[in-house]
Amino acid sequence: MDIGRFLLTSITTTALAFVVGMFYAGFRRKITARVQNRVGPPVYQNFIDVVKLWSKKSNITHGVMQHLAPLWQIATSITTLMFIPILVDSTFFVNLTFKGDLIFLLYLMVVGSLGMALGAGEGGNPNSAIGVTRGLTQMIGFEIPWVMALVALMIQHQTTTIVGLMDVQQASGTWLMFSSPFAFLAALLAMPGMFRYSPFDIVGAPAELASGPISEFGGKYLGTLMTNGSIFAFVKLVLYVDIFMGGATNLVLLVVKTFVLYMFPVLWGLVSPRFRTEQSVRFFWGWPLFFGLLGILQAAFL
Amino acid sequence: MVNDKESRKIVDIIQDFARKSSLFVLAYGTGCGAIEIPPTMTSRYDAERFGIRGAATPRQADVLLITGYLATKSLKRVIRAYEQMQNPKYIIGFGSCTINGGMYWDSYNTINRLDMYMPVDVYINGCMPRPEAVIAGFAKLQKLIQAGKADGWERYQNNLEFYRKNQKKIIHNWVMPDYNW
Numbered sequence A: 001m002d003i004g005r006f007l008l009t010s011i012t013t014t015a016l017a018f019v020v021g022m023f024y025a026g027f028r029r030k031i032t033a034r035v036q037n038r039v040g041p042p043v044y045q046n047f048i049d050v051v052k053l054w055s056k057k058s059n060i061t062h063g064v065m066q067h068l069a070p071l072w073q074i075a076t077s078i079t080t081l082m083f084i085p086i087l088v089d090s091t092f093f094v095n096l097t098f099k100g101d102l103i104f105l106l107y108l109m110v111v112g113s114l115g116m117a118l119g120a121g122e123g124g125n126p127n128s129a130i131g132v133t134r135g136l137t138q139m140i141g142f143e144i145p146w147v148m149a150l151v152a153l154m155i156q157h158q159t160t161t162i163v164g165l166m167d168v169q170q171a172s173g174t175w176l177m178f179s180s181p182f183a184f185l186a187a188l189l190a191m192p193g194m195f196r197y198s199p200f201d202i203v204g205a206p207a208e209l210a211s212g213p214i215s216e217f218g219g220k221y222l223g224t225l226m227t228n229g230s231i232f233a234f235v236k237l238v239l240y241v242d243i244f245m246g247g248a249t250n251l252v253l254l255v256v257k258t259f260v261l262y263m264f265p266v267l268w269g270l271v272s273p274r275f276r277t278e279q280s281v282r283f284f285w286g287w288p289l290f291f292g293l294l295g296i297l298q299a300a301f302l
Numbered sequence B: 001m002v003n004d005k006e007s008r009k010i011v012d013i014i015q016d017f018a019r020k021s022s023l024f025v026l027a028y029g030t031g032c033g034a035i036e037i038p039p040t041m042t043s044r045y046d047a048e049r050f051g052i053r054g055a056a057t058p059r060q061a062d063v064l065l066i067t068g069y070l071a072t073k074s075l076k077r078v079i080r081a082y083e084q085m086q087n088p089k090y091i092i093g094f095g096s097c098t099i100n101g102g103m104y105w106d107s108y109n110t111i112n113r114l115d116m117y118m119p120v121d122v123y124i125n126g127c128m129p130r131p132e133a134v135i136a137g138f139a140k141l142q143k144l145i146q147a148g149k150a151d152g153w154e155r156y157q158n159n160l161e162f163y164r165k166n167q168k169k170i171i172h173n174w175v176m177p178d179y180n181w
């Protein structure tokens, strides 16, 4: 693949992730508003917010690491995006697949949060420090069922690539969500933790921690973080769709599938108050972990 | 398009549109007027449909909403919060107490005129103003921003000595950090 074409396709892929993710965030605000019997902001409100944050005339940082943290996060998200097949057998979108990329992704997906932890620490705000410790604790919670679900799939199908898992679904004609239901349940229950929506919004917790790690980020830094949030949401949703729902053959199908999946953490969050940290970890180490174990047993013995 | 000093560039117009349609509000609940903020933000009056939403920290906020009387002690906190906000930033003075002292005008521990100490962009009068009035105040601020006339933060930068002199008259033990724009 020559470099010009690679640049073009990677920019297109990123732009697609940005636009879709931003609209999803807008729909989330709209749906929240409708559930609360409000009119709500327009669905494109998040674009306006990002433009506004980027047109701030002053942007304060407390040091190099805080300056770099949002960049670090967005770089990680875009790199992750490049390893995920957007469409089945697409020749246009970038997909740097290699043997073992599923294991690589498990590591890559948390690198952004670690960079953010360093940047938030430099701000010196106590709320950030509390938010970071909470975030890392919660990560121990949901990563375990999530990894177990992926390990179950890898054992069952003897492959460590996302493309391999998609091929399995193409060949058998059923989605892994039906043929490996326990792994799917474990991964699905781990998902609200990844999105950090209520009841797992213990990291941001606006009323309690003053938005936690991001409390010292204003202006263009906050804008970058919002951009990153929507790209990363898209990345996670596409990954789930690829692994469990057979991927998508065209963009419309992709948007429909990811949106349906996205509604799960959103709607759950709308009707739930916030957990405490230990409640959240206990939740993830309960049923999701149990389903993960069942998934591995199913993969090993059935 | 002629680009002399008077006319505004197209990028200014776009930026001002974005600023006006997305106001993150830091509500500083000093006075009794703060009780009108929850109904303004929640289901009954739903300020979010105009792009107005709460911000968690001063760093993220655009609008500082001063809801009512300011005690001499809280003035110091409010100044620190205001100076942490990123430009361009706006202040809305809320209730008669911020305009002339309201019913606390002869109190020993409140300030009377807010704009002696901080640059106010929009006043909302009433004691206390109803949510409709609050939203009308926000609409006024949005009009000013769109016209590029909400320049309180510039006034603060340019007349810093004036504001500092007044602030120090009230706050005797001045142990504030140096200004960083």
Ligand code: SF4
Pocket: B031, B032, B033, B067, B068, B069, B094, B095, B096, B097, B098, B102, B103, B104, B126, B127, B128, B129
């Ligand atoms: S204007 Fe009236 S309602 Fe508002 S703070 Fe003053 S006394 Fe209270």
